[in-house]
Structure formats: structure tokens, C-alpha cells
Amino acid sequence: MINKKFLVSELTGHRRRTVVNIGLVALVVAILLCITMLAGALKLAFQAPLHDIGANIIVQMSGDVPEQMAGPVLPCSVAPITEQQSTDIAAIPGIRNISRAVLFWDFSDEMFQIVVGLQPGDLAGPALLRDAVTRGRMLTGQDRSQALAETVWAAEAGLQPGDQVTIGGRPFTLVGLVDASRISKIGTANLYIPLAEAQAIISSAPGVAKIHTFTPKDSNLLFIQADRDKVEDVAAEIKQLLGDKASVSTPNSFKELLGSLVSLSERFSGIISTLVFLLALLLISRNAAAAIRERTREIGIMKAVGWTGADIRSQLFAENFLTIMLGTALGLLLGAMMAWGLSFITIAIPIPWDMAPTPHFLPGGGQQLTREVHLQMKPGLQLLLSACFVPLVLGLATVWGASRAITRLQTSEVLRYE
Amino acid sequence: MNNIRKQVITARNLSKHFGQVQPVREVNFTVQTGEFITLLGPSGSGKSTLLGLIAGLEQPSEGSIHLQGREITGLNENELALFRRKHVGFVFQAFHLIPTLNSLENVAFPLYPVRMQEKERTERAMALLEKVGLKDRAAHLPARLSGGERQRVAIARALINEPSILFCDEPTGNLDSTSGGEILDLLLQLNQHRKLTIFMVTHDKEIAQLSHRSLYMHDGEVTAS
Numbered sequence: 001m002i003n004k005k006f007l008v009s010e011l012t013g014h015r016r017r018t019v020v021n022i023g024l025v026a027l028v029v030a031i032l033l034c035i036t037m038l039a040g041a042l043k044l045a046f047q048a049p050l051h052d053i054g055a056n057i058i059v060q061m062s063g064d065v066p067e068q069m070a071g072p073v074l075p076c077s078v079a080p081i082t083e084q085q086s087t088d089i090a091a092i093p094g095i096r097n098i099s100r101a102v103l104f105w106d107f108s109d110e111m112f113q114i115v116v117g118l119q120p121g122d123l124a125g126p127a128l129l130r131d132a133v134t135r136g137r138m139l140t141g142q143d144r145s146q147a148l149a150e151t152v153w154a155a156e157a158g159l160q161p162g163d164q165v166t167i168g169g170r171p172f173t174l175v176g177l178v179d180a181s182r183i184s185k186i187g188t189a190n191l192y193i194p195l196a197e198a199q200a201i202i203s204s205a206p207g208v209a210k211i212h213t214f215t216p217k218d219s220n221l222l223f224i225q226a227d228r229d230k231v232e233d234v235a236a237e238i239k240q241l242l243g244d245k246a247s248v249s250t251p252n253s254f255k256e257l258l259g260s261l262v263s264l265s266e267r268f269s270g271i272i273s274t275l276v277f278l279l280a281l282l283l284i285s286r287n288a289a290a291a292i293r294e295r296t297r298e299i300g301i302m303k304a305v306g307w308t309g310a311d312i313r314s315q316l317f318a319e320n321f322l323t324i325m326l327g328t329a330l331g332l333l334l335g336a337m338m339a340w341g342l343s344f345i346t347i348a349i350p351i352p353w354d355m356a357p358t359p360h361f362l363p364g365g366g367q368q369l370t371r372e373v374h375l376q377m378k379p380g381l382q383l384l385l386s387a388c389f390v391p392l393v394l395g396l397a398t399v400w401g402a403s404r405a406i407t408r409l410q411t412s413e414v415l416r417y418e
Numbered sequence: 419m420n421n422i423r424k425q426v427i428t429a430r431n432l433s434k435h436f437g438q439v440q441p442v443r444e445v446n447f448t449v450q451t452g453e454f455i456t457l458l459g460p461s462g463s464g465k466s467t468l469l470g471l472i473a474g475l476e477q478p479s480e481g482s483i484h485l486q487g488r489e490i491t492g493l494n495e496n497e498l499a500l501f502r503r504k505h506v507g508f509v510f511q512a513f514h515l516i517p518t519l520n521s522l523e524n525v526a527f528p529l530y531p532v533r534m535q536e537k538e539r540t541e542r543a544m545a546l547l548e549k550v551g552l553k554d555r556a557a558h559l560p561a562r563l564s565g566g567e568r569q570r571v572a573i574a575r576a577l578i579n580e581p582s583i584l585f586c587d588e589p590t591g592n593l594d595s596t597s598g599g600e601i602l603d604l605l606l607q608l609n610q611h612r613k614l615t616i617f618m619v620t621h622d623k624e625i626a627q628l629s630h631r632s633l634y635m636h637d638g639e640v641t642a643s
């Protein structure tokens with residue numbers, strides 16, 4: 001039977017002990033939460049650039065540099081991927097969806113433009129621009145000679161919906177403006193046209209034909225949605241299928257670009273979390289056992305005046321339950337505050353040049369593109385449950401075990417304890 | 419000396435070993451209901467160990483103890499605790515009060531695990547505090563009480579379960595002579611008016627002279643009674 005008066009008097013009477021116990025549990029829970037959330041946030045950050053564009057794998061082929069920068073040409077990072085190769089890739093287990101695109105540079109006497117051919121109904125890739133239309137409308141499946149222009153580029157060029165533009169020598173009418181930066185920095189362009197039109201332009205472009213074979217069914221950018229747990233396996237299989245010239249990007253590719261320190265810390269975050277977790281458990285356990293040992297003589301008094309082992313254990317159990325629960329609640333609050341503070345940190349994920357190729361001779365062409373990502377410190381349900389229940393179960397198990405050991409001793413032995 | 423009815427404590431061939439050390443050897447004695455017995459002897463003679471054995475705080479290595487007609491030698495720790503709760507009260511030299519509980523709560527402490535109304539528990543504790551002259555100190559924590567007052571609280575706590583035997587381990591050992599005298603008076607009153615059996619370990623021969631009978635211990639043996 002638990003006596004509430006004694007419970008409260010013990011917790012308030014030994015204020016320092018109570019505060020230390022609550023504080024320790026709180027600290028352990030808060031650190032545990034933060035480290036685990038930070039590891040999760042880093043993982044999410046690496047996924048962000050690809051996640052923006054609705055894919056977790058991007059496939060490109062590297063090829064030769066165009067002989068001459070005239071008319072439509074393919075940048076060296078986006079050589080053709082044949083229709084057959086696309087079909088073979090689609091058959092790899094774990095792939096849920098593939099979106100194809102064609103990216104090319106279009107040079108004329110007066111100007112240069114980056115053009116992407118897309119299928120408006122696709123689930124990934126540039127088709128997601130449908131969510132970034134700032135004026136006019138998105139391309140539809142029926143459009144042929146219609147195009148979208150990137151907002152900033154269009155403003156610089158003085159273009160607006162309804163205006164005519166020439167791409168690969170063919171006339172297109174602008175039907176809308178899109179803010180590409182809203183969705184991604186991968187595969188961005190100045191102009192977006194239907195995929196079939198881009199394929200037709202590239203397959204008949206003399207500058208392309210000199211170094212590539214490109215049929216009207218081919219593409220040069222694949223945006224793939226694969227099962228999350230199979231991403232790396234699928235990527236490896238694609239690489240094997242396409243050979244050495246294939247460039248297959250996954251969230252890991254971005255992690256590697258961030259450098260060894262971040263990569264190392266992310267790689268070892270699991271180990272660090274586990275170590276912190278074990279250390280936390282050890283601390284809680286040792287603290288709970290010490291709290292019982294500290295009360296050995298008091299337990300002797302209880303026994304001497306007629307408290308049974310079960311009476312004593314219930315009382316100590318209740319005291320520690322309350323202490324750990326308060327510590328856990330405080331730890332969750334503290335952890336949430338620390339996580340909130342950390343969520344203001346942004347990290348810049350570099351976007352490889354070959355994913356958004358711009359000729360180096362143009363202003364800004366050699367600049368490193370980055371995607372600024374806020375750390376998303378989100379606790380999972382499993383983490384919250386672990387943070388709540390593990391200290392509680394462990395603390396109470398220790399209290400139970402330690403108090404059981406003491407209550408089994410002969411009363412005079414416990415009373416003699418110094 | 420009147421109203422001696424029956425044997426309340428019986429120790430037969432009682433021995434205790436701690437490895438090679440044998441603080442209690444082949445002890446035999448009996449105590450009658452209502453007796454005030456003192457156990458005398460030099461330090462290290464085994465007095466406190468013997469008290470622990472007959473009070474059920476410790477298990478003997480050999481021999482048997484009967485308290486209130488029940489053999490307690492074979493009882494486990496829980497059974498012993500329940501037996502103590504019902505029949506036995508303790509007063510220790512070091513008081514052994516719970517520092518976070520006030521006087522009233524300390525007195526009621528043995529009843530905490532017992533299912534009863536809080537009001538009843540408080541009334542019983544308050545009545546005992548009044549009896550030991552500490553009603554006005556009911557809300558004081560042990561740290562704010564004098565040594566004599568603490569021991570009076572400890573005596574009140576020992577009486578809360580209305581025990582038939584009170585075991586005292588040098589109850590005046592930590593007190594000045596005035597406080598010690600007051601405590602002794604209180605114990606004598608309890609023995610005389612409530613017919614409470616008292617078994618007291620002491621160094622003090624003056625106290626022994628006030629008791630009905632004294633047992634002398636030397637090198638683990640009770641040498642005279």
C-alpha cells in the first residue's frame with residue numbers, strides 16, 4: 001500500500017536528491033531526443049534536393065563535349081539514354097515510376113538558352129513545375145508548340161505569356177511562367193517544352209548527330225521513384241546496366257559532396273546515438289540504485305517497525321515512478337526546446353554541376369549551386385515511446401531489484417548500514 | 419511486580435555465529451508478561467546482537483525464540499515484519515526517526531502500510547504524542563527537536579501498534595542525564611500502568627536497579643539473572 005503523505009514528504013524533504021534525480025532523467029531524455037532527431041534531420045536534409053523533384057534516383061550519362069556551340073547541343077553531362085535502356089531500367093525490381101526528360105542547350109547568334117523537354121503528366125521531374133506556375137498555365141498533354149519560361153529569365157528577356165520564342169529554330173508560344181526555384185535546382189532550365197518536341201529537335205540537330213545517336217524516342221534525364229529501402233540497390237543495378245559512363249545520383253551522393261566530416265558524423269550518428277543511449281541507461285540505472293542504497297538505513301527502520309518487503313518496494317517504486325515521469329516530461333520539454341533551437345540551423349547541400357548544367361563561359365556558369373535546407377527536427381513515434389518508456393522501465397526495474405535485495409537482508413543488518 | 423501472567427519471551431540455546439566470531443553463545447532465559455528486564459554488559463559483549471535475535475531483527479544460528487507463545491525462529495522476513503507490526507515496539511539509541519516526517523507523522527509511520535482511515539491514524543498518533551508530552555511539537559521535524567524529545571517521539575512510535583513487548587536498545591545512551599531520566603520515567607510509567615513488557619539493553623547500572631530483573635552478558639554468554 002502506497003502512502004501518499006510519505007511519498008510527498010520524501011520527494012519534497014530531500015529536495016536536492018529529488019532535483020538531481022529528475023534533472024538527470026530529463027537531461028538523458030533531452031540529449032537522447034536531440035541526438036536521434038539530429039541524425040534523422042541530417043538524413044532528411046540529404047534527401048531534400050531529390051525529394052524536391054519527386055524522385056530518389058536521377059540517372060544521366062556522360063558523353064563528349066559538343067564540337068561547336070551552335071544550335072541545339074547536348075551538354076557533356078547529359079548524353080542520350082536510349083528508349084531500350086529506359087525500358088530495361090523500368091524493369092528493375094523496386095522501381096515504382098520513371099519520368100523521362102530531355103535537357104539541351106540551344107545556341108543562336110544572339111542568345112543562349114537552356115531547354116528541358118517534359119511530359120506534363122509525369123509524377124516526378126520537371127513536370128512538378130505544375131505547382132510553380134506564376135503566370136499563365138502549365139503545359140498540357142495536347143500542347144505541341146507551346147512553352148513555359150522561367151520567371152526570372154523571362155523578366156530579363158522581357159518575355160511574357162503569349163510571346164513567341166524560337167527553340168532549335170522552331171517557333172513556340174509561351175503559355176506560362178514558372179518559378180523553378182520553388183521546386184528544385186536540379187534539371188532547371190530557361191524554357192520548358194513538351195518532351196516529344198524536345199526529342200524531335202535533338203534527334204534532328206546536326207550538332208548532336210555529330211557525336212551522338214539520338215532517336216525521337218530517346219531521352220537524357222531519368223527521374224526515378226524507387227522503394228526507399230531499395231534505393232542504393234536499384235542505383236547499383238542501374239549503374240551496372242548502363243556502364244561506367246552512367247551517373248546515378250541518390251541521397252548518398254549529396255552526403256558525399258558535403259565532405260568527410262558530415263558524412264562521417266551521419267554515418268556514425270547511429271553508433272553515437274546507441275552509445276549515448278547505453279550511457280544514459282547506465283546513468284539512470286546507477287542513479288536509481290544509488291538512491292536506494294542511500295536509503296538503506298531508512299529501509300531498516302521501515303522493516304523494524306513492521307513494513308513488509310512488498311510495502312517497502314511499493315513505496316520506493318511509487319517515488320521513483322513519479323521522479324522518472326517528471327524527469328521524462330521535463331526531458332521531453334527540454335528536448336523539444338533544444339530541437340526547436342537546432343531547427344534554425346540550415347545546411348547548404350551542393351548540387352553537382354552536371355545536374356543543372358550551365359555553360360562555364362556564361363556569367364555564373366561555374367558557380368556552385370546549393371540547396372539550403374533547414375534541419376527538420378521531427379521526433380518519430382518510436383523515438384518518443386523509447387524516450388518515455390525506456391528510462392521508466394529501466395529505472396523502475398533497478399529500483400525493484402535494489403530494494404528487493406535490501407529488503408531480503410536481515411533487519412539488523414540493514415539498520416547497521418552506514 | 420504484580421500481574422505476572424505468562425512467559426512472553428523464551429530463548430533456548432540461542433547462539434549466533436559470524437564466521438569464527440560468536441557474539442551470542444548458548445543463551446537461555448525467559449521473560450514474563452509485564453516484566454521490565456535490563457540486559458547489562460560491557461561493550462562488545464553481544465547485548466545488541468542478543469536483542470536483535472530475540473526481537474526478530476536477526477536470525478539465530480542455533481536455538482529458538484518464542485515471543486508471545488509463537489516461535490519466530492523459522493519465520494521469513496515478511497512474516498517477521500508482520501509479527502513485529504502486531505506485537506513488538508522498538509526504541510533505538512539513535513532514535514531512527516524519518517527526517518522528512520514531522521513528529522506526528524513519525525509516530526503514525528508504522529501504521530502507514532495498514533489499511534485504515536487517515537483520521538483514525540492521526541488521532542492515535544496525536545493521543546500518543548500527548549501521552550509523551552509532545553502534543554505541541556506535533557508539526558516539528560526531528561531536526562527541530564531536542565534529543566530527549568526525539569526519543570519520546572520514538573517511544574510514541576513504538577507504542578502506536580499497541581505492542582505487548584517493547585525492546586529498547588540503550589534508549590538513554592545519546593541523552594543528557596535530565597533527558598535520560600525523563601525517558602526512563604516514561605518507560606517505567608508504561609511498564610507500571612500499561613503492564614508493558616520492556617526488554618532494555620543498557621550500560622547504566624542505575625537503570626538496572628529500577629528494573630524487575632537484570633541479565634548480565636559477558637563474551638556472548640548470559641552469566642547471571
